[in-house]
Amino acid sequence: MKSLFHAGCVLAALSSPAFAAEPPDLETLAIRLQQLEADLQAARAEIEQLKAQAALSPPAPPPPPPPATAGGSDPNAFNPALSVILNGEFSNHSADGENEGFSLGESELALSSNIDDKFYGQLTLAVENEDGADELGVEEAYIDSTALPGGFTVRAGRFFSNIGYLNNHHAHTDNFPDRPLPYELFLDGQYGDDGVQVRWLAPTDLYLELGGELLRGDSADGRGAHTLFAHAGGDVGIANAWLAGVSWLHSDADEGRDRDLYLADFTWKWAPDGNLRDGGVQLRSEWFREDGEQERSGAYAEAVYRINRRWETGYRYDRVWNAADGYEPTRHGAVLAWHNSEFSLLRLLLGRDRFESGSDDNVLLLQYQAAFGAHGAHKF
Amino acid sequence: MKKFFLLLALCAAATPAAAKLRVFACEPEWGALASELGGDALQVDVATSALQDVHQIEAKPSLIAKVRQADLLFCTGADLEVGWLPQLVRQANNPKVAGGAGWFMAADQVSTLDRPSSVDRAAGDVHPQGNPHVQLDPRRVLQIATALAPRLAQLDPANAALYAERLADFGTRWDAAIARWQAKAAPLRGKTVIVHHVSWAYLNEWLGLQQIDTLEPKPGVPPTSAHLAGLIDRAKEQGVYAIVTAAYQDEKPARWLSERTGVPVVVLPFTVGGDDQARDLFGLFDSTIDKLLGAAP
Numbered sequence: 001m002k003s004l005f006h007a008g009c010v011l012a013a014l015s016s017p018a019f020a021a022e023p024p025d026l027e028t029l030a031i032r033l034q035q036l037e038a039d040l041q042a043a044r045a046e047i048e049q050l051k052a053q054a055a056l057s058p059p060a061p062p063p064p065p066p067p068a069t070a071g072g073s074d075p076n077a078f079n080p081a082l083s084v085i086l087n088g089e090f091s092n093h094s095a096d097g098e099n100e101g102f103s104l105g106e107s108e109l110a111l112s113s114n115i116d117d118k119f120y121g122q123l124t125l126a127v128e129n130e131d132g133a134d135e136l137g138v139e140e141a142y143i144d145s146t147a148l149p150g151g152f153t154v155r156a157g158r159f160f161s162n163i164g165y166l167n168n169h170h171a172h173t174d175n176f177p178d179r180p181l182p183y184e185l186f187l188d189g190q191y192g193d194d195g196v197q198v199r200w201l202a203p204t205d206l207y208l209e210l211g212g213e214l215l216r217g218d219s220a221d222g223r224g225a226h227t228l229f230a231h232a233g234g235d236v237g238i239a240n241a242w243l244a245g246v247s248w249l250h251s252d253a254d255e256g257r258d259r260d261l262y263l264a265d266f267t268w269k270w271a272p273d274g275n276l277r278d279g280g281v282q283l284r285s286e287w288f289r290e291d292g293e294q295e296r297s298g299a300y301a302e303a304v305y306r307i308n309r310r311w312e313t314g315y316r317y318d319r320v321w322n323a324a325d326g327y328e329p330t331r332h333g334a335v336l337a338w339h340n341s342e343f344s345l346l347r348l349l350l351g352r353d354r355f356e357s358g359s360d361d362n363v364l365l366l367q368y369q370a371a372f373g374a375h376g377a378h379k380f
Numbered sequence: 381m382k383k384f385f386l387l388l389a390l391c392a393a394a395t396p397a398a399a400k401l402r403v404f405a406c407e408p409e410w411g412a413l414a415s416e417l418g419g420d421a422l423q424v425d426v427a428t429s430a431l432q433d434v435h436q437i438e439a440k441p442s443l444i445a446k447v448r449q450a451d452l453l454f455c456t457g458a459d460l461e462v463g464w465l466p467q468l469v470r471q472a473n474n475p476k477v478a479g480g481a482g483w484f485m486a487a488d489q490v491s492t493l494d495r496p497s498s499v500d501r502a503a504g505d506v507h508p509q510g511n512p513h514v515q516l517d518p519r520r521v522l523q524i525a526t527a528l529a530p531r532l533a534q535l536d537p538a539n540a541a542l543y544a545e546r547l548a549d550f551g552t553r554w555d556a557a558i559a560r561w562q563a564k565a566a567p568l569r570g571k572t573v574i575v576h577h578v579s580w581a582y583l584n585e586w587l588g589l590q591q592i593d594t595l596e597p598k599p600g601v602p603p604t605s606a607h608l609a610g611l612i613d614r615a616k617e618q619g620v621y622a623i624v625t626a627a628y629q630d631e632k633p634a635r636w637l638s639e640r641t642g643v644p645v646v647v648l649p650f651t652v653g654g655d656d657q658a659r660d661l662f663g664l665f666d667s668t669i670d671k672l673l674g675a676a677p
Contacts, residue, residue, distance in 0.1 A: 207441030233441025273431040377467035
C-alpha cells in the first residue's frame with residue numbers, strides 16, 4: 001500500500017511541469033486557475049479584435065483557378081456535346097385510325113462539336129416507328145464552316161432545309177405535338193435532304209439572312225432540288241420581337257412538270273420586358289403555294305400564350321386549298337402544356353381534323369417530351 | 381443562282397470597316413464595365429436589361445444581328461447564357477467572336493464559388509463551373525476589369541494607351557469606393573438572409589451576409605407554396621434580417637413570406653439599370669448597400 005502511494009506521488013511529480021517535489025495545495029491551485037482564466041479572457045479578446053479587423057478589411061478573393069489541363073491526357077476530353085430527346089405519346093381518334101394508342105414519338109440522339117478551327121459538325125440520329133418497326137435513321141449529319149469571312153457560312157451533308165420557319169426547327173422545339181397540315185402534305189412533315197447550303201448574314205442592325213441550297217431531290221441525277229430563302233427580323237421595343245421570311249423550293253421531276261413551292265412565314269413574340277418564359281404571346285403563320293403536278297395552297301396560324309414558367313396554352317388552325325380536286329382538309333388544335341423545367345414537358349392536344357367533308361376526326365393526344373445531356377440552345 | 385451568289389459577295393465586300401471596336405455585352409453590368417474602360421472608343425451593345433432573367437433569354441434575330449457585327453463578346457460565362465449565347469454565335473457567322481481574342485467571359489477571370497462536386501439536373505439548374513453571378517463582388521469586378529483592358533488593347537492596339545489609362549483611373553476610383561462600401565456595410569456582417577435565387581453568393585461572401593435558404597426549392601425551379609410554408613418557421617426562429625430578391629424576379633413569393641414572418645423584403649437592382657440609383661457600376665453597389673442597410677428595424 002505504501003509503495004503504491006509512493007508510485008502515485010512519483011507519477012504526479014513527473015506529470016507536473018515543474019517537477020514539484022510535493023503535491024500543490026488548494027490555494028496554489030486556485031491562484032493558478034485564476035491566472036489561466038485571465039489568460040483565456042485575454043486570448044478571447046485578441047481573437048475578437050482580429051475578427052473585427054478581418055470584418056473591416058475582408059481578404060482579397062483568391063486568384064483565378066489554373067486551367068484544367070494539368071496531368072495526363074484524358075481521352076474523353078474532346079467528347080462532343082451529347083444530347084438526347086425523348087418523346088412518347090398516347091392518342092385517341094374518334095374516327096377509325098391506324099395510329100391510335102401508345103407510340104414512341106420522335107426520340108433522337110444528337111452529337112455536336114467543333115471539328116477544328118474551320119469546321120463544326122453535327123449528327124442527329126432519330127428513332128422512328130415505320131409500320132410497327134423501329135427504325136434508326138440519320139436525321140441530320142452535316143458540317144458547317146466556322147471561319148469564313150464576310151458573314152458567310154457553308155453547310156454540307158444532310159440537313160433540314162432553311163425554307164420557311166418550322167422546317168429548320170427540330171420537332172421537339174415546336175409548340176404543338178404535330179406539324180401543321182401544309183407541312184405534312186407539302187413537305188412530308190419536314191424537308192431534309194443531302195446537299196450544300198450557303199447562308200449570308202448582313203452586317204446590319206436589322207437581321208437579314210439570305211441563302212440558298214442545292215439538294216439531291218428526287219431526280220435521277222441526284223441534284224434535283226434547289227432553294228432560295230431570305231429571313232429578316234428585329235425588335236419593336238424591348239417587349240416585341242419578330243421574324244419573317246420568304247422561300248422558294250424548286251424540285252426537278254424526271255417525268256411531268258417540275259414542282260415549285262413558295263413559302264412565306266411570319267413570327268411575332270410579345271412578352272413584358274422580353275421575359276417570354278414567364279408570360280407572353282407568340283403568333284406565327286406560314287403560307288404555302290405549290291405549282292406543278294398539283295396546284296394547291298396551304299396555310300396555318302397559331303397563337304400560343306405562355307401563362308407562366310410552367311404553363312402554356314395555344315390554338316392552331318391549318319388548312320389546305322386545292323381547287324382542282326376539291327380536297328380541302330382543315331384542322332383545329334388546342335394545346336395545353338406543363339413545363340416542369342426547361343428540360344421536360346407534358347402536353348395535351350385536343351384536335352378536330354376534317355379530311356373529308358362531313359366526317360370529323362376528334363383527336364386527343366397526350367405527349368411527354370424530355371431532353372437530357374448537353375444543354376440545348378434553341379433558335380428563336 | 382450564280383448571279384444571286386455574286387450579289388451576295390458584292391454585298392459582303394461593300395461592308396464598310398467599323399470605325400469603333402464593337403462590344404457585345406450579354407448583361408448590363410458588363411456593358412457598363414466596358415464603357416468604363418473604353419469610353420467613346422467603344423460601341424457597346426447590351427443584349428439584356430436588368431428586368432430580364434438572363435438565364436432565360438431567347439436567341440432573338442436582333443441579337444444575332446448584333447453578334448454578327450461584334451469584335452468582342454463580353455459575357456458572364458460559367459454556363460449562365462448556355463441556353464442562348466451558343467445559338468447566337470452559331471447563327472451570326474462571325475468567326476471573330478466564335479472563340480479566341482473576341483471571346484471574353486467574366487467568370488473565367490475570377491475564382492468562382494459553389495462549384496458542385498457532382499452535377500445532376502435533379503438538383504435544379506446546376507452550373508458545373510460554379511455560381512456565375514460574379515458581378516456582385518466589387519473585388520472580382522476589378523479583377524475582371526484588369527483582365528479586360530489588355531484584351532481591348534489587343535483587339536484595338538491604336539487605343540491601347542487609352543484603355544490602360546482608363547483602367548488605372550477606374551481602379552483608383554473603384555478601390556476608394558470599395559473601402560467606402562465596406563465601411564458603410566460593416567453592420568451587415570453576420571446578418572442572415574433568405575434569397576429568391578442563389579444570385580447573391582458573391583455579395584454574401586463580400587459583405588459577410590449569411591444565406592440560410594432560398595425561396596426557390598432548387599436553383600432555377602420556381603418557388604412552390606409547400607417550400608415557402610416550410611420557410612416560415614425557419615425565418616422566425618433564426619431572426620432573418622431580410623428576404624432578398626432581384627429587380628427582375630417576381631416579388632410575390634418574397635411578399636408572401638414577408639407577410640407571414642414580418643421579415644422585410646429587399647428588392648436589389650442585381651445589375652446596372654435595376655433601379656434609378658444603379659445607373660452605373662458605382663450606383664449599383666451604392667444602391668445595393670443602401671437598400672440592405674434600409675432593412676434594419
